[in-house]
Amino acid sequence: MGISSACCWLSLKLHNEIETKQNRLTWWSPSGSSKDGVVMSLTSSLGKLEEAFWVLARNGCFALTPGSLSKAGVQPFDDPGTRCAGYLPPLPMKHLGDPGFRTEHRLRYAYVAGGMANGIASAELVEALARAGMLGFFGAAGLDLPRIEEAIERLQRSLAAESFGFNLIHSPNEPEREAATVSLYLRKRIRLVEAAAYLRLTLPVVRYRVAGIFRNAEGRVAAPNRIIAKVSRAEVAAQFLSPPPEELLNELVRSREITPEQARMAADIPVAQDVTAEADSAGHTDNRPLVTLLPTLLSLRNRLQQKYLFALPLRVGAAGGLSTPGALAAAFAMGAAYVSTGSVNQACVESGASE
Numbered sequence: 001m002g003i004s005s006a007c008c009w010l011s012l013k014l015h016n017e018i019e020t021k022q023n024r025l026t027w028w029s030p031s032g033s034s035k036d037g038v039v040m041s042l043t044s045s046l047g048k049l050e051e052a053f054w055v056l057a058r059n060g061c062f063a064l065t066p067g068s069l070s071k072a073g074v075q076p077f078d079d080p081g082t083r084c085a086g087y088l089p090p091l092p093m094k095h096l097g098d099p100g101f102r103t104e105h106r107l108r109y110a111y112v113a114g115g116m117a118n119g120i121a122s123a124e125l126v127e128a129l130a131r132a133g134m135l136g137f138f139g140a141a142g143l144d145l146p147r148i149e150e151a152i153e154r155l156q157r158s159l160a161a162e163s164f165g166f167n168l169i170h171s172p173n174e175p176e177r178e179a180a181t182v183s184l185y186l187r188k189r190i191r192l193v194e195a196a197a198y199l200r201l202t203l204p205v206v207r208y209r210v211a212g213i214f215r216n217a218e219g220r221v222a223a224p225n226r227i228i229a230k231v232s233r234a235e236v237a238a239q240f241l242s243p244p245p246e247e248l249l250n251e252l253v254r255s256r257e258i259t260p261e262q263a264r265m266a267a268d269i270p271v272a273q274d275v276t277a278e279a280d281s282a283g284h285t286d287n288r289p290l291v292t293l294l295p296t297l298l299s300l301r302n303r304l305q306q307k308y309l310f311a312l313p314l315r316v317g318a319a320g321g322l323s324t325p326g327a328l329a330a331a332f333a334m335g336a337a338y339v340s341t342g343s344v345n346q347a348c349v350e351s352g353a354s355e
Helices: 003-024 036-046 099-104 123-131 145-158 175-187 203-210 234-240 246-254 260-268 290-308 325-333 343-347
Strands: 053-058 061-066 083-088 111-113 135-138 165-169 192-196 226-231 274-278 315-319 339-341
Touching: 036 061, 099 315, 111 123, 123 135, 123 145, 135 145, 145 165, 145 175, 165 175, 175 203, 203 226, 203 246, 203 260, 226 234, 234 274, 234 290, 246 260, 274 290, 290 315, 325 339, 339 343
Parallel strands: 111 135, 111 339, 135 165, 165 192, 192 226, 226 274, 274 315, 315 339
Antiparallel strands: 053 061, 053 083
C-alpha cells in the first residue's frame, strides 16, 4: 500500500470511528453556557495524563476524544461541520523531568524525598520510595554513627537493586562529626549523598566525591560517589557545580587520601552533578521564593557547563514548599530536572514522625 493510499485509509477509518461517537461527545462552550457536568467531564479527561486526546471544534464548541498521534499528519476526519482544533499528547508522570537524572539514578520518576533530620526521613520511608521508583534519602543528621550504620545495613539488605541515599549535613561547629560521617559512608560504600546546609565546600565533602575516582575504558573520568547538593544561594551552587578546589585536592594528596593523578582527574568533574534549588521552606534556606531562585540557578548551570564542558551535563532540581500536584507541575514547567519534597512527607505512615 502506498503512502497516499495509507493516509486515505487511515483518514476514512478515523472518520468512521469518530462519526459513530460524535453524538456521545461532551461539547464545551467557551462562552460559559456549558453545564457543570460538562466542565467536570473535561477536567476528568485532562487528568488522564497517560492518554492522548484530539481537540474537536464544532459550532463554536469544543470536545475531547481519545486518539493517538501514531497516524501522524492525518486529521481525525474531514467532516466540514467538525474540525480538529488540536492534539493533546500523553504526558505520563514518568516522562516529567530530566531523563538523564532518571537514568543515572535508576529511577522511574524524577522525584526525590529529602533527608529530614533525626531519622524523620526513615529507613521505612526510603524503602517505600525506592520500591515506587523514586529516590529517598535517609535523614542521618542529628543521629549518632551506630544509628546511621544500622540504617545503612538495613537499606543495603532490603534495597539491593534500588537506588537510595543518605543525608550529609554541614556541621561548622562539629567538623569532626562531618568527617566521621563521610568516613562511615566511604567504609560502607554509600554511593549517593544529599549534601545540605553547606555555606562553602569542606574537605570531607570533597573527599567523599573524589574517593576512588578513576578513568574508565572509554578514557573518561568516572567517580563512584555522587552528590546531590541542596542550596539556596548562587555562590554556594557555583562551588558545587564546579570542579573541586585545587587547595582541597592538594590537602587530600598530602594526606594520601588520593593520588596526584586522581587530583588531576578531579578537574574534569563537578563536585555535584545535581544541585537542588531549595526555596523558602522548613529546611536550611535564605527564604528566597522558588520563582526567582530556580531560574537564577538554571542560568548559572548553563554558564558553568559552557565554561567547563563536563562530559555529563549539569542539572538543577527544585525544592521548597512543594506539597501539591500543582506545585510539582509548576516546578517541572519552570525547567526543574527533578523535584524534591520534605516536610509533607512527615504525614506518611512510614515517616519517623509517625507512630
